[in-house]
Amino acid sequence: MEECHLPITRHEMVRRQLRARGIVDPRVLNAMEKIPRERFVPPDSMDQAYADRALCIGCEQTISQPYIVALMTEALELDGGETVLEIGTGSGYQTAILAELAREVFSIERLAPLAEQSRKTLDELDYHNVTIRVGDGTLGWPERAPFARIIVTAMAAECPPALFAQLAEGGILVIPLGERESQTLEAIRKVEGRKHSTSIAGCRFVPLIGEQGWPP
Ligand code: SAH
Numbered sequence: 001m002e003e004c005h006l007p008i009t010r011h012e013m014v015r016r017q018l019r020a021r022g023i024v025d026p027r028v029l030n031a032m033e034k035i036p037r038e039r040f041v042p043p044d045s046m047d048q049a050y051a052d053r054a055l056c057i058g059c060e061q062t063i064s065q066p067y068i069v070a071l072m073t074e075a076l077e078l079d080g081g082e083t084v085l086e087i088g089t090g091s092g093y094q095t096a097i098l099a100e101l102a103r104e105v106f107s108i109e110r111l112a113p114l115a116e117q118s119r120k121t122l123d124e125l126d127y128h129n130v131t132i133r134v135g136d137g138t139l140g141w142p143e144r145a146p147f148a149r150i151i152v153t154a155m156a157a158e159c160p161p162a163l164f165a166q167l168a169e170g171g172i173l174v175i176p177l178g179e180r181e182s183q184t185l186e187a188i189r190k191v192e193g194r195k196h197s198t199s200i201a202g203c204r205f206v207p208l209i210g211e212q213g214w215p216p
Contacts, residue, residue: 006038006049013037013050013066023070027078031100032070037063039121040093059111061206063091064153068185068203075174075187075200076149078102085144085166087137087208088153092118098151099127106130106144108137110209138210140166147171155183155205160212164188164195176205 014033023029038049040063045055054062064072072094076084078101089095089109095118098105107130109115115134122130133141137152138160145166152163152175159175167173167190176183185200207214 006047008050008052010037010050013052017052017067018070021067023067023074025074027080027101028070028073028097031073031097032066035093035096035100036125037066037093039125040091040096040118057091057114059114061090061111061114063093064205069094069097071185071201072151072153072174073097073101075185076151076172078149082148083144084149084151085141085147085163086151086153087140087163089115089118089132090153092122092132094151094153095130095132096122096125096127099130102129102149104129104131106141106147107132108135108141110134110136136210138162138208138212142166149173150175152176152208153205154208154213155180155203156208156213159186159188159195160208160210162212164190169193174200176203180207 038046041049054065057063082102083104084098084102086107089107095107112134115132119132140162146168148168148171150173155176171190173188177186185203187198189196209216
C-alpha cells in the first residue's frame with residue numbers, strides 16, 4: 001500500500017501536526033514517520049489515515065489523533081530498554097510505536113475483536129516484542145509487573161490504584177484523567193513510592209471501563 005495515494009501523507013502529518021506543534025523527541029518523530037498508520041484503520045477510512053483527528057475503528061472505539069499519540073509517547077521518555085504496559089490496545093497503532101521505542105510491550109484490550117485485529121496487523125508488520133491479552137486493564141498485569149512505563153489510552157476519573165502499584169520506582173504512567181466530556185493528559189512519576197503529576201494537555205478519550213474504572 002503506497003501512502004502517496006493518501007490525501008495527507010505520513011511525512012506531511014509528521015511535519016504539520018507533530019513538529020509544528022512542538023513534538024521534538026527524534027525517536028518519536030522517526031517512529032511516526034515509519035509506521036504505516038493506514039494499516040491500523042478500517043478499509044473505508046483508509047484515505048483519512050493521516051487526518052488530524054481520531055477515527056472510528058468499530059466497537060464504538062477510536063484510534064487516537066496522531067498528535068495525541070505523539071504527545072503521550074513523548075511523555076513516556078522511552079530510551080529503548082523499557083518494559084511497557086499499555087491499557088487499551090484498540091487499533092494497535094500506539095502499540096506499534098511503543099514496540100519500536102521500547103524493549104517489550106504488554107498490552108491489554110477489553111474487546112476481543114479489537115485485540116484480534118490488532119494482533120493480526122502487528123504480526124503482519126513483524127512486531128514480535130508485543131504480547132496482547134484480552135481482559136480488564138484497570139487491574140493491570142500483575143504477573144509481569146513492575147513496569148518501567150504504563151500508558152492508558154482510555155479516560156478515567158482517577159488513576160486505577162492497581163496500575164500505580166505496578167509502576168516501577170522512578171517509572172512514568174501516562175493517563176487521561178477527568179470527566180466524561182473532557183480530560184487532562186497527566187504524566188505521573190513514581191518517586192519514593194509517591195505520585196508526582198504533571199499536566200500535559202487537554203484531551204478527549206473514550207472511557208476506561210472496568211473494576212477500577214467506569215462501570216460497563
Ligand atoms: N490506543 C488506541 C486507543 C483505542 S480507544 C488506538 O489509538 O487505537 C481505547 C481502547 O481502550 C478501546 O479499544 C477500549 O475497548 C479499550 N478499553 C477500555 N477500557 C478498557 C479496560 N478496562 N481494559 C482494556 N482496554 C480497555
